[in-house]
Amino acid sequence: MSRVLIVDDEAAIRRLLEAILSRAGHDFIAAPNAAGALAALDRGNVDVILLDLGLPDRDGLEVIAAVRQRCAIPIIVLTARHETAEKISALDLGADDYVTKPFDSDELLARLRSALRRSGTAMTGDDACLEFGPVSMDLARHEVRCNDAPVALTPREYAVLKALLQASGRILTHAAILEQVWGKAHIESVDYLRVVIRALRLKLEADPSDPRLIRNEPGIGYRLVG
Template sequence: MKLLIADDDPQLVRALRITLGAQGYDVVTAADGEEAVAQAVAQHPDIVMLDLGMPHLDGVEVIHALRGWMTAPIIVVSGRTGSADKVDALDAGADDYVTKPFQMDELLARLRAVSRRAQPAVTPTDPVVRFGAVEVDLAAHVVTRDGSAVHLTPTEWRMLEFLARHPGALVTRQALLKELWGTDQVSDTGYLRLYISQLRKKLERDPSSPAHLLTESGMGYRLILDAA
């Protein structure tokens, strides 16, 4: 089982590589947050273990980036003991939280527990979704059209990201309302139509006759990718 360890403490990483390698894990490492995301994209680990206080991107930012496209279990191993740090990491998508210093037996037990829930990364999801002249990088939170960056508002990004995670599928208005505002009980006063219209203006060749960001009348929206 492939394990990605992301931590900026080289001595700890070396010790974990040796110990966990002896336990049968195929260990790959990263020394900062940006490298962690890059290694995850390149290596498709079955489990990710990361620190919170890393250079370039901190651990919570890495979790957000990874959760945009992968479901592999994430264990945070951090010296931060405050409940707020734990809540932030778990809310971002971490599966477990181990506080430094830790006992190796405990860490191995946590790894075994998440291993039982892990799905082997046999056919990993591509973090880049493409349609027309558009590329949506779900890991980096970057959208380009014809190679040029496209600026999206936070709400536009969340809407596009949700559709991109379910390509070809009908995404109901209720599901989008819950994704954007945390509840499907809010009344839709045209906000969804406004945001989908803005996305079409920024991403479609002909916004008045969209080929990819489609409306399913009375139901919701669908993102259609290019035919293979």
Template sequence: MGDIHARVLIVEDEVDIRRFVRLTLESEGCEVFEADCAKRALIEAGTRRPDVIVLDLGLPDGDGVELIREIRTWSPVPIVVLSARSSEGDKILALDAGADDYLVKPFGAGELMARMRAQFRRHLHQTPSGETEIRFGEIRVDLLNRLVERQGEPIHLTPIEYKLLTHLAKQPDRVVTHHQLLKAVWGPGHDEDMHYVRVHMANLRKKVELDPSKPQHLLTEAGIGYRFVRPRG
């Protein structure tokens, strides 16, 4: 297609996978940089200022999770993790450290590009800090007045439901873990109260999704958390 003009840093020590990712991204018009270890990745990330980082967790000179934490001390750049580690615990660890999405090896070019496009949209069209409303489907969220409407008719959300909706909607296409939601909405000390999130998310979906059993915007990442999908355009 060649229609994506973004700078991508690939951090991967396996030559074949690095080459596959590079060729896939370049075929879509991306400018690609490479690093085969954590030390080189930090140098490249600092000098190239990529739009997205694609990161393998198993690096020869360090753990990818620690690299994510270090990058997050100075950059909000979207990070997509590629890893053979497929357990929920490993995914949660990387996402809680600051990763935005997670792909388990092996993966195909189509799946990779779908995830990458979502992150390109996040980076290049991020919600401006001064944005006063969010729209999706038939819903309009007035951030100034804390109002939520469907086709002009007000919808009553509880304070918790409103916090959940806005926290997710301000980070479209990003996987937000249960732990991150608990901390953001309920505050510290609620790390084990995941049932709170599930109950309130179920109620929120009934109010803002056309079909709560098949949500289009507030999607579940099984065992991990949630992702808000904002319509294109």
């Protein structure tokens, strides 16, 4: 059974989340502020965090940074802040996902399951094979397959796909991909990335005009969807 740390200053939201998690078979603990959240995390036995950004004692973005200094536990931001800049900041600081209020409970649980799966399947080593949905990448052989058929990629296409596979369903911001593939000098060159994503969709998607695998998060970045 997974244990979820709920961090929200609104008692009604905490009760709602506790009911949703309980029905889905999750254990949970709750904190109304940043201090309580970090104290609970330091005590251990937490598998994933649901984090509101509007906390009374410390901004949630600062909490993300503080958590990332401690561990790599998945963080799902659950907030009323809808601004794209806030989403990008949270994701760049290390959040794994971003859900805005009001939220759909089934979607939240699906994102929670996805985050928990990713946290248990980190891959290391030069001989690793990255897989997501129909796509697999053999890092040792530098080979890519989709639906078990070989796919020829350019070096840029390979590098972008590798970044997305390593994220394993987590949103990667434009800047994060651009820095990883092109370098810091090109973190604003979003057109470079769009060209490569378009090429990847032509090679990997059943219908490139209606992409189901490489999903765009408007104004933020991209993620793989299985």
